[in-house]
Amino acid sequence: MAKMNPYLNFDGKAEEAFNFYKSVFGTEFDGPIHRIGDTPGLDGITEEEKKRVMHVSLPIGGGDVLMASDTVPSMGHKLVVGNNNYISLHPTSREEADKLFNGLSAGGDVEMPLAETFWGAYFGSFKDKFGVQWMINYQMDANN
Incomplete structure (x- = not known):
């Protein structure tokens, strides 16, 4: 989780x-x-x-x-x-990152699509349909 x-x-x-x-x-x-x-x-x-x-x-x-x-x-x-303020979630797998990002961002506004970053994470951010801001950060190098 x-x-x-x-x-x-x-x-x-x-x-x-x-x-x-x-x-x-x-x-x-x-x-x-x-x-x-x-x-x-x-x-x-x-x-x-x-x-x-x-x-x-x-x-x-x-x-x-x-x-x-x-x-x-x-x-x-x-x-x-x-x-x-953002709620920053740190999933334990890339699959969980995709699930959380796609589910929570549905009907909202994507600020930064999920993508691999220079800091070694699979990261994305968005505002959900209720106006809450989220970040999804799966740290690849710590989980590989």
Whole structure:
């Protein structure tokens, strides 16, 4: 069965917020803070945007992980309260990822179709027909 983690979006404040959360939960980041500038193939983003957070994760206890990223305004991202939260599901197989993605996205709006990514995952995101935002992330390298 898939694991679920909250995923938050910020407008350039992800690192500040997560340093605060880290101090409250008393835990350490689960790996390095990945930057937008580390993403291959991004042209036309500003120097400030390159410093923004692409992904950060913080264990918060009980096996739960709080995750986040920053928006990239030059790519058309606009943070609006309500689109700053996702439910991030972590299935245990590619087949489960397909089932969850296809089922939950039916009648909704796909933001990013399921596809293999440069970070070793089979990933996609969408807003379901009720306006809830979801991410499906099957980490292939951890499950092969």
